Amino acid sequence: MGRARVHDLGGGRALPGVVDLFIGSVSYEDRCMSVARWLKTSEVRLSIIAENMNHVEFHRGNGERLRGYFPGCMAVNLDTASPLRTADGLRAALDEVDLPEDGKVVVDITTFTHEALLILFQLVRRRFRRVQVIYAYASAREYAYGLAVEEKWLSRGVEDVRSVLGYPGTFRPSRKLHLIVLVGFEHERIGELISQYEPSLVSLGYGEPGPRGTSDHIPSAILGFGRLKALYGGANEFSFPCFDPIATKEVLKGTTARHPKYNVIIAALNTKLSTLGAALAAIENEEVQLCYAQAVLYNIRRYSLPGDDLYLFSCAD
Amino acid sequence: MKIEIADSTNPFSVKTPEDLEAAEALRLFVDVFTDFYKIREPGHSMLNGPRGSGKSMMFRFLQPDCQLLARNSTFQDLPFLGVLVSIKNTDLKLTELQRLEDRHAAAVLNEHFLCMYVASRVFLTLSRAPIEGGSVARKEVGEVLRHQFYGVLERSGWQRGRRESKDPDSTSDASHLFNAAKALCDRLYAEVINYVKRLAFEATSLPPYTGALCGYLDFLYPLLEALREMSFMPKKPIYLLMDDADYLNLSQTMVLNSWISTRTGRTVSLKVSTQLKYKTYSTLGGMRISSPHDYSEVNISDIYTSHRGKYLGRVEEIVRKRLLLAGFEKSPREFFPRDEEQEGRIATIEEQLRADWPQKGRGFRASDDVVRYARPIFISRLKGRRKAGSTYSYAGFEQLVHISSGLIRYFLEPAALMYSEEEALAGGGEVGFIRPRIQNEVIRAVADELMMSEFDRIFADDQIDLGPGTGEVDRELMKQSLHNLIKSLGGVFHQKLLSQDSERRVFSVAFSDRPDPDLMQVFQLGIEFGYFQRSSIGNKDGTGRTPLYVLTRRLAPHFTLDPTGFAGYLFVTNERMWEAVRDPNAFLRKVKKRGVKHMFEERQLRLFDA
Numbered sequence: 001m002g003r004a005r006v007h008d009l010g011g012g013r014a015l016p017g018v019v020d021l022f023i024g025s026v027s028y029e030d031r032c033m034s035v036a037r038w039l040k041t042s043e044v045r046l047s048i049i050a051e052n053m054n055h056v057e058f059h060r061g062n063g064e065r066l067r068g069y070f071p072g073c074m075a076v077n078l079d080t081a082s083p084l085r086t087a088d089g090l091r092a093a094l095d096e097v098d099l100p101e102d103g104k105v106v107v108d109i110t111t112f113t114h115e116a117l118l119i120l121f122q123l124v125r126r127r128f129r130r131v132q133v134i135y136a137y138a139s140a141r142e143y144a145y146g147l148a149v150e151e152k153w154l155s156r157g158v159e160d161v162r163s164v165l166g167y168p169g170t171f172r173p174s175r176k177l178h179l180i181v182l183v184g185f186e187h188e189r190i191g192e193l194i195s196q197y198e199p200s201l202v203s204l205g206y207g208e209p210g211p212r213g214t215s216d217h218i219p220s221a222i223l224g225f226g227r228l229k230a231l232y233g234g235a236n237e238f239s240f241p242c243f244d245p246i247a248t249k250e251v252l253k254g255t256t257a258r259h260p261k262y263n264v265i266i267a268a269l270n271t272k273l274s275t276l277g278a279a280l281a282a283i284e285n286e287e288v289q290l291c292y293a294q295a296v297l298y299n300i301r302r303y304s305l306p307g308d309d310l311y312l313f314s315c316a317d
Numbered sequence: 318m319k320i321e322i323a324d325s326t327n328p329f330s331v332k333t334p335e336d337l338e339a340a341e342a343l344r345l346f347v348d349v350f351t352d353f354y355k356i357r358e359p360g361h362s363m364l365n366g367p368r369g370s371g372k373s374m375m376f377r378f379l380q381p382d383c384q385l386l387a388r389n390s391t392f393q394d395l396p397f398l399g400v401l402v403s404i405k406n407t408d409l410k411l412t413e414l415q416r417l418e419d420r421h422a423a424a425v426l427n428e429h430f431l432c433m434y435v436a437s438r439v440f441l442t443l444s445r446a447p448i449e450g451g452s453v454a455r456k457e458v459g460e461v462l463r464h465q466f467y468g469v470l471e472r473s474g475w476q477r478g479r480r481e482s483k484d485p486d487s488t489s490d491a492s493h494l495f496n497a498a499k500a501l502c503d504r505l506y507a508e509v510i511n512y513v514k515r516l517a518f519e520a521t522s523l524p525p526y527t528g529a530l531c532g533y534l535d536f537l538y539p540l541l542e543a544l545r546e547m548s549f550m551p552k553k554p555i556y557l558l559m560d561d562a563d564y565l566n567l568s569q570t571m572v573l574n575s576w577i578s579t580r581t582g583r584t585v586s587l588k589v590s591t592q593l594k595y596k597t598y599s600t601l602g603g604m605r606i607s608s609p610h611d612y613s614e615v616n617i618s619d620i621y622t623s624h625r626g627k628y629l630g631r632v633e634e635i636v637r638k639r640l641l642l643a644g645f646e647k648s649p650r651e652f653f654p655r656d657e658e659q660e661g662r663i664a665t666i667e668e669q670l671r672a673d674w675p676q677k678g679r680g681f682r683a684s685d686d687v688v689r690y691a692r693p694i695f696i697s698r699l700k701g702r703r704k705a706g707s708t709y710s711y712a713g714f715e716q717l718v719h720i721s722s723g724l725i726r727y728f729l730e731p732a733a734l735m736y737s738e739e740e741a742l743a744g745g746g747e748v749g750f751i752r753p754r755i756q757n758e759v760i761r762a763v764a765d766e767l768m769m770s771e772f773d774r775i776f777a778d779d780q781i782d783l784g785p786g787t788g789e790v791d792r793e794l795m796k797q798s799l800h801n802l803i804k805s806l807g808g809v810f811h812q813k814l815l816s817q818d819s820e821r822r823v824f825s826v827a828f829s830d831r832p833d834p835d836l837m838q839v840f841q842l843g844i845e846f847g848y849f850q851r852s853s854i855g856n857k858d859g860t861g862r863t864p865l866y867v868l869t870r871r872l873a874p875h876f877t878l879d880p881t882g883f884a885g886y887l888f889v890t891n892e893r894m895w896e897a898v899r900d901p902n903a904f905l906r907k908v909k910k911r912g913v914k915h916m917f918e919e920r921q922l923r924l925f926d927a
Contacts, residue, residue, distance in 0.1 A: 083412050088520045123518060156769050157846070163407040166517045170510050172503040173437035176336070177405055188766075195368060196406050198333045230737035231730060233330040265407065286514075291407055296846075297769070297796060 003243075006138055006310045009038035014310060015134065019044045020103035022070065023120070025078075026051035026063040027111030028300040033062065034138035035108040035310070036069040044106075047073035048093045050116070052080050058300045078116055080294060083165045087119045094127045105133045109272045115164055115292040117272055121279045122166040125315075134314050137243075137273050139307035143185065146302055154185045154303060157296030158192035167282045169289025171263040176200035178262035180255055182240065182248070182278065183207075184269040187228055189293045193267055194232055201262060202235040203255050204228065207242030207270050240277070242270045245313050248277025249284070256281070256288060264288045273311055280315075327740070328643035329636075329733035334377035335403055339386050344642055346378045347634045352627065355613040359397070359554045360582040363608070364590045366617030367847065369726020372590040376401055376558040379588075381446055392447050395551040397586075400442045402435050403560045409434060410566045416516040418567065422523065424601050425530055426509065427568040432531045433506040435557060436540065440499035443544070444492045450549045457547045458491045462498055465543040469536050475505065475529035505529060533576045541585050556586045563594040575600040577611055587612075594845075618723055618850060632718045632728055639729075647750060653732075655713030656753040659695075667691045679819050692879045693814045693821040700815060700877075711760045711874050712753030719880040720760060722850075722870045735759045757874075764874035767848075768807075769800065798839045798898045803848055805897030806868055807876035808905040809887070813913045814878055822879050825867040825886035827854055829918065832891045839898065840866055848872070854886070887917040 008014035022044045026032055041047075047070035051063050067073050076093045079085040099105070105128055109117050124133055144152035163169070179199035181190050183206050194202060229235060240251040256264050266288060268278040282288045334342065349371065350357050356364055356375060364372055377383060379399035385392065409430060417423040448454050471477060489497070508528045515524045531537070541555050562573060577587050578600050589612075598605050608614035636649040645652065667687045674683035696709050711720065721728035738755050739748045806826065813823045832840075843849040843866070852865040865886060873880035893916065897904045908916050 084415055084520075087518055091518055091520070126518070161406050162410070163412045165412045166514075168411045168413055168510055168514055168517075170507045171408055173408070173434045173506055174441045174499050174503055194331070198335065198373070198403075198405065200333060200336045226737075227734065230327060231331055231733050233327050263408075289407060 002312060004310045004312065005308050006034050006038050006306075007308070008310065009035065010040065012040060014312065015039070015106060015136075017043070017104065019106045020046065020099050020131075021097055021105045022047040022108070023105070023124075024049055024066060024108040025110075025112040025116065026059050026066050028055070028058045028060065028062065028298075029111050029303050029306075030062070031138050031140060031304055031306045032108075032111040033066050033069070034110060034306045035106075035136050036066055039069075039106070041069050044070060046097055048076055048090075048097075049073045050076040050078050050090065050093075050112070052113070052116075053077045054079050054081060058298075080113055080115075081160075083115060083119065083162070083292075086116050087123070087165050090116075090120055090123050094123055097127075099128065099131050101130050103128075103131045105131055106136055107133065108136050108138070109276070110136070110138045112272065113292075114268055114272070114275050115294075117275055118164045118268075118279050118290060118292075119166060121276060122283075125283075132314065134312055135245075135273075135276060137271070137311040137313070139309035139311070140304035141307035142305045144299055144302055145305045152185065153299055155295035155298050156188060158189050158196075158293045159296045160294045161193060161196050162292055162294075164290040164292050167279070167288070167290035169263065169265065169282070170287045171289070175261060175263045178203065178256070178259050178264045180252065180264065180266045181205065182242070182266070182268045182270040182274050184271075189269060189295060190228055190267070191231065193291070193293055194228075197265065199265075201259055202232055203238060204235050205238045205240045205251070205255070205270075207274065208239045240270075240274060242274045243311055245273050245277040245280060248274045249280040252278060252281040253285065256285065265291050267291050267293060269293070273313060276313065326643065327733050327736050328639045328645065329729045329736055331729070331733070334373040335401065337377060339380075339382035341642075342374075342377050342383050343386055345635075345638050346374060346383070347631055347638065349375065349631065353615050353617075355615055356588060357397075358613075359586050361577045361587045361612035362589070362615065363595075363612050364588065364615045364617070365593055365595075366590075367724055367726075368592050369724050369729075370617045371725055372617070373403075373560055376403075376560050376588070376590065379556060379558060381442065385447070392449070393549055393551055395553065397553045397556050398442070398545075398551050399556045399558055400435075400439050401558045401560065402438045404562060404564045406561075406564045408564070409569055410564055411510070411513055413513040413516045414566055414568070416519065416523070420523070422526070423568040424572065425532075426512075426526065427566070428532050428572045429530045430506065430509045431565075431569055431572055432533065432537045433502045433509070435537060437499050437502035437506060439541065439544070439555075439557075440495045440502060444495035444499060448491045448549050450491075454491045454547070454549045455489070455494070457549075458494045461540075461543045461547060462494060465540045466498055467501075469540070470501075470505075470529055470531065473529045473531045473536060474527075533572075534579065538579070538581055538585060545584065554582075554584050554586050556588050559587060559589045561592065562589045563592050563596070565596070567596050570596040571599055571601050574598060574606045575602065577606050578602075578604060580611075582612075628723055629715065629718050632721070632725060633714070635725060636714075636728070636732075650714045652750045653712070653714040653717055653756060654750060654753060655716070656710035656757070659710050660713075663691050663695045666694050670694075688882060689819075689821065692881065696877060696879065697815040709877055710753055710757045711880070712756035716880055717756065717760065719882075720764075720870050720873055727871055731760050731763050734763070761874040764872055767869075767871055768803065768875045795839055795842050799842050799846070799848070801898045801901045802839055802894070803843065803868070803872070805901040805904050807872060807878070808901070809897075809908055809913060809917070810868065810878055811876045812905075812908055813887075816913055818914055820885035822882055823885040823887055824870065824878070825852075825865050826889045826917075827863050827865045827886055828891065828894075829888040830890050832894065836891060836894055836898070887913070889917060893917070 004014040024032065024036060026049060049067050049070060056063065067075065074093050074096065076089045078089055105124065107124065112120060144154055177197060177199040178201040179194065179197050180203045181193065183190060183204050238251060238255055241247045252266060264287065266278050266282065268275040268290065278290060282290050353364065353375065356362050366372055380401050381392065381395060381398060384395050384399065414427065417426060512526050512528065544550065545555055559573065562570065565573060573589065598607065600606060606612065633649050640647060640649065640652060670686045670690055671683045674686055678686050680686045680689060699708055717728060735751045735755050736748060738759060739751055810823050814821050840849060844851055848869055850867045850869065852867060853862045854865045855862055870880045
């Protein structure tokens with residue numbers, strides 16, 4: 001496991017052998033097809049393609065294109081406004097699948113929403129306890145492409161903040177709140193989270209410069225970070241490797257452990273891989289709650305350009 | 318704009334009231350209870366206001382530690398016992414609980430959940446209280462807990478574990494006994510969460526719940542009454558300060574309403590704060606609670622938009638205290654000075670207006686013309702000289718207060734950014750005040766961000782394909798519609814400011830005909846997002862009242878409007894507003910060509926100061 005190039009999928013170098021089940025999600029981002037485009041889909045036995053039905057009009061035909069790579073796929077309807085509908089749809093689809101004990105599941109996590117990914121992660125863990133599950137993430141060459149660094153934006157406003165289904169945490173009413181945020185571009189969302197939760201303690205994590213190309217994403221994140229510090233001066237800071245779920249999990253465990261007598265909420269707003277790290281941290285420590293902040297508006301026209309890098313992660317790592 | 322940041326203590330940074338020590342809270346607190354006296358009186362109350370309007374600070378002040386300091390009294394002599402029950406967004410409103418909606422278990426389990434939450438906070442407060450009375454107090458506490466807490470819990474289905482195998486330890490002090498009770502409430506609360514976790518991925522059948530189930534009338538209220546009767550307690554009501562009750566789910570809200578409807582207000586008063594998103598006023602029994610029958614209601618926005626002078630005074634006091642606490646000796650007006658060059662030029666126009674009033678005056682007095690026209694004339698002359706017309710400066714304490722639109726948060730947040738900018742530019746040196754240039758730049762950036770200027774870039778070529786009465790409007794389209802609506806209205810108000818009309822400062826619209834439901838949804842979304850406030854005025858026919866939609870003055874810098882006063886409103890029609898929503902650019906070109914006066918009917922608004 002680790003890092004490869006997306007086109008390594010084509011030669012079978014990245015993921016040799018048959019894929020018993022492929023799970024992917026349609027999106028307005030063309031990255032939703034990065035993995036499918038290169039994967040040897042003739043060696044995929046079964047497939048589940050999920051799509052947020054309340055956003056179909058923004059997907060510009062990507063649904064048909066993605067499903068086209070997997071004839072006979074199971075289509076699952078998700079809903080960004082209804083986590084129950086999302087969970088029930090995914091669960092129903094997974095319940096239909098029978099896999100051999102030595103089977104292999106590939107989940108393309110690239111363009112699931114953070115919330116749907118977290119829900120799916122729990123469902124896959126419960127459904128496929130012995131099967132090998134590989135989480136694939138296709139990188140972006142650029143976010144908010146075509147915009148100057150200081151003008152880059154991916155989302156605006158916060159429509160709703162809710163706990164993620166399956167990660168309610170175990171709070172004590174008498175305790176104060178520690179909000180931990182894995183910061184992405186969306187500093188505005190973070191400000192809204194802090195404003196809504198009024199935590200007694202805030203820890204803001206920014207992604208470490210990773211492999212080639214990723215440091216280009218950093219400056220705009222720092223700009224927003226600075227603004228947050230102006231408004232909420234007492235925030236703690238930490239860094240985390242945003243392409244390594246296990247290391248992210250360890251960083252989060254450490255951040256939580258440093259302030260033991262707090263209720264803890266983690267908001268994972270960085271890469272999907274680091275979101276898996278947050279999931280692992282919350283599963284290992286059930287007192288931690290994960291929350292999701294749904295944005296009002298997404299930069300659907302210029303969200304990202306597909307990159308060349310592919311990250312593969314398995315919980316067995 | 319890029320904001321420079323430095324590490325230091327910013328006098329305007331956000332402070333969570335709950336985390337303030339009593340002494341600091343007192344130093345910062347500005348007594349607003351002359352405006353909101355009902356909150357301090359016994360009886361249930363609802364305190365409504367947007368986030369950042371000071372509700373939590375009020376509740377913080379009502380807690381016993383602040384009250385003891387403020388009154389210099391003993392615990393027993395307090396006029397009430399305030400228990401803060403701060404409801405964070407996802408403390409109680411767990412997504413898993415949605416599985417119970419529309420099932421009979423929802424009400425029962427949610428009430429128990431809420432009871433444990435409140436009881437835990439009650440015991441936390443009492444564990445920190447300066448209780449006198451030594452062994453007598455200890456014995457009383459032990460008795461009450463034995464009968465009214467542990468005993469009732471057992472009868473409600475709680476199974477006493479090894480940890481609670483004995484009765485309350487008679488050798489522990491009162492604080493220790495309260496802490497043990499608090500710990501048990503926390504565990505029972507956690508038991509509900511553990512049950513709820515099992516619901517997460519169960520679409521159909523519910524697993525059985527085997528824990529305790531407690532309610533307000535059989536558990537919480539009798540417990541509070543018994544606690545109140547103890548000899549060391551204030552012989553006055555207990556106030557449960559339910560902060561941010563919008564964060565309860567629907568069932569929990571109905572539970573709380575049922576509590577309010579029980580008329581226990583003289584002994585246990587529920588003080589409920591909301592951010593204007595309270596989900597329902599229905600009770601579990603299907604009745605509706607209402608004001609003043611069941612509770613007194615206080616709307617912060619109404620008070621401060623109706624009495625703007627009062628708001629200005631409040632902000633001045635709050636800022637003065639913050640500056641003092643941070644070691645600054647300057648007054649708020651000195652710390653946020655005006656652009657004196659600009660004000661000098663406006664003063665020249667004012668003098669001219671006074672001189673011209675006898676011959677050409679429009680207002681009843683010369684001062685009326687000065688207030689109405691000086692600033693608009695200055696702005697229009699700027700636009701005449703330079704193409705952009707955007708060099709009007711919004712610097713100055715009073716302008717910033719007006720722009721904050723009646724919410725202290727919208728003053729403090731930009732102020733924090735301004736301070737941080739000055740601090741970074743000072744590069745380690747001291748900040749003496751906020752320069753007008755920095756004030757203007759930051760407040761304009763904040764306004765532009767509020768307007769989501771990127772919308773233009775995204776939707777530049779799109780026109781909205783909507784029509785009146787088309788039925789359900791997709792929410793995404795509604796967001797685009799809202800942006801177009803604001804863009805159009807802001808543009809119209811700007812045109813009005815530049816016109817030669819008798820009233821040029823307009824920030825509000827009312828409908829002269831009946832707007833269709835889809836358009837109302839767009840306005841409602843605007844209210845939800847804080848772009849509009851809703852008020853009411855007499856309708857055109859004089860037969861009743863009609864809603865008035867007031868654009869937030871936070872957008873004044875974006876549209877180059879005069880934030881210091883708005884005495885007029887425009888009557889609009891359904892058809893006109895749809896034009897504005899569908900194609901704001903074409904609409905604004907039409908307005909510019911024909912003039913605002915010929916497109917809309919204007920009215921004077923006596924509600925506001927001139």
